[in-house]
Amino acid sequence: MKLVKKANAHHHGALREALLAEAERVIDTQGLEALSLRSISRAVGVTHAAPTNHFGDLTGLLSELAADGLRRLAQHLHTAIRVAGPGLRERAHAMARAYLHFAIEHPGLLVLMSRSAHLDPTRPALREAMEQASRVLDDFADEIQKAKGVDPVRAAAERTALRALIHGYSALLIDGRLERTLAALPEGTTAESFFDVVLDVIDFP
Amino acid sequence: MKLVKKANAHHHGALREALLAEAERVIDTQGLEALSLRSISRAVGVTHAAPTNHFGDLTGLLSELAADGLRRLAQHLHTAIRVAGPGLRERAHAMARAYLHFAIEHPGLLVLMSRSAHLDPTRPALREAMEQASRVLDDFADEIQKAKGVDPVRAAAERTALRALIHGYSALLIDGRLERTLAALPEGTTAESFFDVVLDVIDFP
DNA sequence: ATCGGAAACTTTCCACTGTCAACTGTCCAA
DNA sequence: TTGGACAGTTGACAGTGGAAAGTTTCCGAT
Incomplete structure (x- = not known):
C-alpha cells in the first residue's frame, strides 16, 4: 500500500x-x-x-525554517524561565543558559536566524515567530523594569546588555573563537559552566 | 606615458x-x-x-581583505586605548566605543571578519592579523588582571564578557535588530551614546 | 643582444547554482 | 464527466567559482 x-x-x-x-x-x-x-x-x-x-524561492524556504527555529527557541526560553527559581538573577541565568544550550545544539539554525540578508521578514510565519521570540524577552524585561529602579534608559540598557552578551557569547562560541579562552581555564570547565561566571559580570540585584 | x-x-x-x-x-x-x-x-x-x-581563490581574496580589516581595527583600538584617560573604565569604554565606531563605518568588513566559513586561517597574512588583533585585547586583559583581584577565572570571565558584549551589540546593531530598542529611547539618543550606558552595566572598579 | 622563463592576464570550458515557463499527471468538487 | 487546483517534472537561462591552456610582457642571466 x-x-x-x-x-x-x-x-x-x-x-x-x-x-x-x-x-x-x-x-x-x-x-x-x-x-x-x-x-x-x-x-x-x-x-x-x-x-x-x-x-x-530559497529565501522563502529559509524563512520558514528560521520561523520554525524561532518558535522552538521561544518555547525553550519560556519554559526555562518558568521552571527557574524565583530570583531575578536565577531567571536571567536560566534563560541565558537555555539560549546557549539551543545555540550549541542547533548552531546552523541560530546562524540562520541572525542573517537577515537570507530571510524575508514579510512572510507572516517569520514575522509572527519573531514577535513571539521578542515577547519572551520583553516580558522578562518588564520584570526587570519592575524589580529595579524605574529609570527607563537604564532598564533598556540592562536588557540590551543581557541580549548582546548572550548573542555575542553564543556567536563567538559557535564560530570557534572562544577556544583559546576556554583552553586556558581550569580542567573540566565547559563553555556552559564558564558562561555562568561570565553572566555574573552583569550584576542582578 | x-x-x-x-x-x-x-x-x-x-x-x-x-x-x-x-x-x-x-x-x-x-x-x-x-x-x-x-x-x-x-x-x-x-x-x-x-x-x-x-x-x-575567493576565500583567498576574502582572507586578505579580512586581514587588512583586522590590522586596521587593531590599530584603531590600540590608539583609542592609548589616547584615553588613565582609569580602567575609561579605557575599556574607549576601546569598546572605537570598536563600535569601526563597525558602523565598515559593517561589511566586520561581518566578514566574523565569518570563518569564508576565510582561510592558514594564510599567513590572516593569521598574523588575527594575532595582532588578539594582542590588543590580551594586553588590555592583563591590565584588568593586574588591577583587579587575581582570580584567573573571574578575570577571564570579565574579559570574555566585555568581548561578547561588544561583539553582540555591534552584530545586533549592524543587523538592524536594535532599531525597536533605540526608537523607544529619548529623542537624540544614538546607537553610540546608548552603548555607553549599556557598557556601564558591567562595572569596572 | 638575446634567449628563456616567470609573471600577469585572457580565453575557453566545466560543474554547479537559483529562477522561470511550460508541461504532465492526480485528485476532488460542481 | 469535466474542469480546475494542486504537486510534481522537464528544460532552458543567466549567473557563479574554478581549472586548464594559451598569449603577452617583462626581466635577469648569459
Whole structure:
C-alpha cells in the first residue's frame, strides 16, 4: 500500500516537512553556506523545481525554517524561565543558559536566524515567530523594569546588555573563537559552566 | 606615458589593491552576499580569472581583505586605548566605543571578519592579523588582571564578557535588530551614546 | 643582444547554482 | 464527466567559482 504512494510521482505526501528537515540537517552539520536548494531536493528524492510550490524561492524556504527555529527557541526560553527559581538573577541565568544550550545544539539554525540578508521578514510565519521570540524577552524585561529602579534608559540598557552578551557569547562560541579562552581555564570547565561566571559580570540585584 | 601603461593588456599595475578596494566597497555597501569574484573583476576592468594570480581563490581574496580589516581595527583600538584617560573604565569604554565606531563605518568588513566559513586561517597574512588583533585585547586583559583581584577565572570571565558584549551589540546593531530598542529611547539618543550606558552595566572598579 | 622563463592576464570550458515557463499527471468538487 | 487546483517534472537561462591552456610582457642571466 505504501509502495503505491511511493510510486506516485506527483504527490510526495509530506514534501514540505521533508525539505525543511533535510535543510535543517544540512545547516546544522555542514553550515549554512553548504546548503543548496538542488542538493536538498535531491536528498529528498524530488526534482530541483519541486520546492517552488511550497516555498516560492530559497529565501522563502529559509524563512520558514528560521520561523520554525524561532518558535522552538521561544518555547525553550519560556519554559526555562518558568521552571527557574524565583530570583531575578536565577531567571536571567536560566534563560541565558537555555539560549546557549539551543545555540550549541542547533548552531546552523541560530546562524540562520541572525542573517537577515537570507530571510524575508514579510512572510507572516517569520514575522509572527519573531514577535513571539521578542515577547519572551520583553516580558522578562518588564520584570526587570519592575524589580529595579524605574529609570527607563537604564532598564533598556540592562536588557540590551543581557541580549548582546548572550548573542555575542553564543556567536563567538559557535564560530570557534572562544577556544583559546576556554583552553586556558581550569580542567573540566565547559563553555556552559564558564558562561555562568561570565553572566555574573552583569550584576542582578 | 601613463596611457601606454593603461593600454597594456597584461599588466594592470596595481590590480591586487584595486580588487581589494572594490571588494571592500561592495561589501560595505551591498553586503557580503552581493559580492562575486566576477563582478569585482568586471568593475576593475579585468577578466574573471585575473584575481587567481593574486589570491588563488575567493576565500583567498576574502582572507586578505579580512586581514587588512583586522590590522586596521587593531590599530584603531590600540590608539583609542592609548589616547584615553588613565582609569580602567575609561579605557575599556574607549576601546569598546572605537570598536563600535569601526563597525558602523565598515559593517561589511566586520561581518566578514566574523565569518570563518569564508576565510582561510592558514594564510599567513590572516593569521598574523588575527594575532595582532588578539594582542590588543590580551594586553588590555592583563591590565584588568593586574588591577583587579587575581582570580584567573573571574578575570577571564570579565574579559570574555566585555568581548561578547561588544561583539553582540555591534552584530545586533549592524543587523538592524536594535532599531525597536533605540526608537523607544529619548529623542537624540544614538546607537553610540546608548552603548555607553549599556557598557556601564558591567562595572569596572 | 638575446634567449628563456616567470609573471600577469585572457580565453575557453566545466560543474554547479537559483529562477522561470511550460508541461504532465492526480485528485476532488460542481 | 469535466474542469480546475494542486504537486510534481522537464528544460532552458543567466549567473557563479574554478581549472586548464594559451598569449603577452617583462626581466635577469648569459
